[in-house]
Structures are given as structure tokens and as C-alpha cells.
Amino acid sequence: MTIFTVANTKGGVGKSTTSVQLSTGIALRGLRPWLADGDKKQTSALLSLTNRINAGLPGIPATELSDGPTLRAQVKLQAPQYDHTIIDVGARDSGALRAALTVTDVLVVPFAPRAYDLWAYEQMIELVKEIQEERDIKVVPFLNMADPHDGPGSDNATAIADIEAYGFTVAPVRLGNRKAIDRASAVGMNVMEYKPADEKARLEVSNLVEHLLAITQE
Ligand SMILES: Nc1ncnc2c1ncn2[C@@H]1O[C@H](COP(=O)(O)OP(=O)(O)O)[C@@H](O)[C@H]1O
Ligand SMILES: [Mg+2]
Numbered sequence: 001m002t003i004f005t006v007a008n009t010k011g012g013v014g015k016s017t018t019s020v021q022l023s024t025g026i027a028l029r030g031l032r033p034w035l036a037d038g039d040k041k042q043t044s045a046l047l048s049l050t051n052r053i054n055a056g057l058p059g060i061p062a063t064e065l066s067d068g069p070t071l072r073a074q075v076k077l078q079a080p081q082y083d084h085t086i087i088d089v090g091a092r093d094s095g096a097l098r099a100a101l102t103v104t105d106v107l108v109v110p111f112a113p114r115a116y117d118l119w120a121y122e123q124m125i126e127l128v129k130e131i132q133e134e135r136d137i138k139v140v141p142f143l144n145m146a147d148p149h150d151g152p153g154s155d156n157a158t159a160i161a162d163i164e165a166y167g168f169t170v171a172p173v174r175l176g177n178r179k180a181i182d183r184a185s186a187v188g189m190n191v192m193e194y195k196p197a198d199e200k201a202r203l204e205v206s207n208l209v210e211h212l213l214a215i216t217q218e
Contacts, residue, residue, distance in 0.1 A: 001079060001080060001082070001083060001084065001085075002083075002084050002085070002105045002106060002215075002216040003075065003079055003084075003085045003087065003103055003104045003105050003106070004022065004084065004085065004086045004087065004104065004105070004106045004107075004108055004212065005087040005089055005097075005100040005101065005104040005106070005107050005108065006018050006019045006022070006086060006087065006088050006089065006108045006109075006110065007087075007089040007097055007100065007107060007108075007109060007124065008109050008110060008111060008120075008124070009094075009097070009120040009121070009123055009124045010111070010120050010121075012112075013110050013111055013112050013144060013145075014110040014112065014144035014145060014175070015039070015088055015089070015110060016039065016041075016044055016045040016048070016088055016185070017110075017144070017181060017182070017185040018108060018110050018144065018175075018208075019035060019037075019045040019086050019088035020045050020048050020049065020184075020185040020188055020189075020190075021181070021184075021185060021190060021191065021205045021208070021209065022086050022108070022208075022209060022212060023035045023045070023049070023060050023062075023086045024052075024060065024188065024189065024190035024192075024193070025190050025192075025205060025206065025208075025209035026083065026084050026086075026209070026213070027058065027060055027190075028190055028192055028193075029209075029213070031083035031084060032082045032083045032084075033060055033061075033082060033083065033084050033085070033086060034060075034061045034062070034063070034078060034079065034081070034082040034084075034085050034086070035049060035060060035061070035062035035063070035085075035086050035087075035088065036062075036063055036065045036071060036074065036075055036078075036085060036086070036087045036088070037062060037063065037064050037065065037066070037087075037088050038065060038066050038071055038087060038088060038089045038090050038096040038100065039066065039088055039089065039090030040064065040066050040090065041090065044064075044088070045062065045086075045088045046062045046063070046064050046088075048185060048186060048187065048188035049062040049188040050062070050188070051186070051187045051188045052187060052188030052189060053188075055187060055188075055189075057188070057189065057193065060188070061082070063078075066090065066096060067095075067096070068095035068096045068098060068099035069099060071087070071096055071099045071100060072099040072100075072102060072103055075087065075100075075103050076103055079103075084213075084216070087100045087104065094123070094127065097124070097127065098127060098131075101127065101128065101131045101137065102131060102135070104137060105137065105138065105216070106137070106138045106139075106140060106212065106215055106216070107128065107137050107138070107139045107140065108140050108142070108212065109124075109139065109140065109141040109142070109163075109168075110141075110142060110144040110175075111141055111142075111143065111144065111159060111163060112143070112144050112145040112146075112159070113143070113145070113146065113147050113154075113155035113156050113158070113159040114155055114159070118162060121162075121163070121166065125166050125168075138215055138218075139168050140171050140211075140212065140215065141163045141168055141169075141170050141171065142170065142171040142173055142174055142175075142208065143156060143159060143160060143170065143174040143175075144174070144175045145175065145176070145177040146174045146175065146176050146177070147177075148176065156174075171208075171211055172211070173204070173207045173208045173211045174204065174208075175201075175204045175205065175208060176200065176201070176204060178191075178198060178200065178201040178204075179198070180194055180196075180197075180198035180201040180202075181198075181201050181204075181205065184201075190205065191205045192205070192206070
């Protein structure tokens with residue numbers, strides 16, 4: 001049983017998208033996920049997963065828990081009933097983030113080239129380091145909405161170098177900016193379920209899910 005927290009103090013970097021792809025990816029592997037949604041926004045992972053139920057697909061349990069102390073208590077109580085728990089923390093809510101970090105095993109940090117600000121990272125990293133003094137949390141930053149242009153000096157490379165300068169290793173998996181990922185996530189589908197099939201998106205998402213599940217085996 002692993003508790004994943006998907007967080008980044010910056011909004012719009014793909015936290016809810018990642019939460020939907022991870023929870024649906026876990027379900028497609030025959031395991032039982034539970035999504036704890038700490039974000040009340042209209043574009044939340046919870047709403048996407050509700051769209052999924054309404055579309056007649058196999059449902060994935062999800063609960064809105066946006067208040068820090070409630071999130072912490074409910075996750076402690078309910079997570080043992082599932083194989084994996086995914087907490088989608090809203091941006092800029094340090095109370096919910098702190099609460100999530102006190103119960104989480106793996107912190108997944110999507111970040112996008114250009115769409116980041118180092119000041120926001122510094123606050124989050126300070127919080128992570130403070131909590132790591134008491135609990136061992138694996139921190140897994142990965143590049144989301146990666147540019148097709150790669151290589152030294154590219155926006156991808158600059159973003160990765162900025163994160164690694166804080167002492168974290170960026171995951172060897174990434175997601176491109178793909179319509180299939182956007183559209184599938186909006187309706188609570190994994191890209192594996194979404195038609196028309198986008199093979200590149202499928203491979204990227206499946207590599208991300210496998211990478212995160214492999215961490216739970218370590
Ligand atoms: N890999 C991706 N490819 C295409 N669109 C993406 C991708 N990741 C996120 N998006 C889109 O970017 C927007 C912000 O993503 P979202 O997951 O809601 O961010 P957050 O939860 O961090 O605020 C959404 O419209 C989402 O569909
Ligand atoms: Mg979100």
C-alpha cells in the first residue's frame with residue numbers, strides 16, 4: 001500500500017492530469033486505487049473521475065478532502081483499504097500539502113518547461129526537507145508537457161537542471177504535450193482507454209505509471 005501525493009505549488013503544471021492517469025493506470029493493472037482530491041477547482045481529478053462513472057466506465061473511488069486535518073485523518077483511516085492512494089493537492093494550499101506530506105510515501109512533482117517559478121519551488125522544497133527529517137519520503141519530479149525540442153540548452157534541459165539544482169533526481173520518464181492526455185484526463189479516462197489511440201501518449205503514460213509503481217516495490 002503506497003500513498004502518492006501529486007503536488008506542485010504552481011498551478012496548471014498537470015497535477016490533476018497526473019492524478020487521473022495514475023489512478024486509472026493503477027486500476028487498469030488490476031489494483032485498487034483511491035483518489036483523495038484536495039483541490040476544489042472545477043477542473044479537479046474528482047470531477048473527471050465522476051465523468052468516468054457517468055460514461056459507464058468502471059468507477060474509481062474518489063473523495064474530496066480539501067481541508068488539511070480532515071485529509072490527513074481520512075487518508076490514515078481509508079488508505080489501508082486500497083492498494084494505492086493518490087492525493088491531488090491543490091496549488092498554493094500549504095495546509096493541505098503539509099497534511100499530505102505527513103502521511104505520504106511518494107511525492108510526485110509534475111513540472112513543465114517555462115511554466116514554473118523557482119520561488120514557489122523553494123517553499124515546497126523547504127516543507128519537504130522539514131518533513132523528511134522525520135519521515136522518509138521519495139521525491140519524484142518529472143517533466144510534463146515536455147517540448148518536442150530537446151537537447152542541451154532547450155527549455156526541457158533548463159527546467160530539469162533547475163530542479164536537480166535542489167538535489168532531487170528528475171525521473172527518467174516524461175509526458176509530452178498531447179491532446180489525447182488532455183482529453184482523456186478531462187473525462188477521467190486513461191489514455192489506454194481513449195480513442196482514437198495515441199500510441200506515443202500511451203507509451204509515455206504507461207512508462208510513468210510503471211516507474212511510479214516500481215518505486216513502491218523498492
Ligand atoms: N501532458 C499533457 N498534455 C496535454 N495537456 C496537458 C498535459 N498535462 C496537463 N495538461 C493540460 O494542462 C491544463 C492544466 O493541467 P492540470 O492537470 O489541471 O494542472 P494542475 O492540476 O496542476 O492545475 C489542463 O487543461 C490539462 O488538460
Ligand atoms: Mg488540479
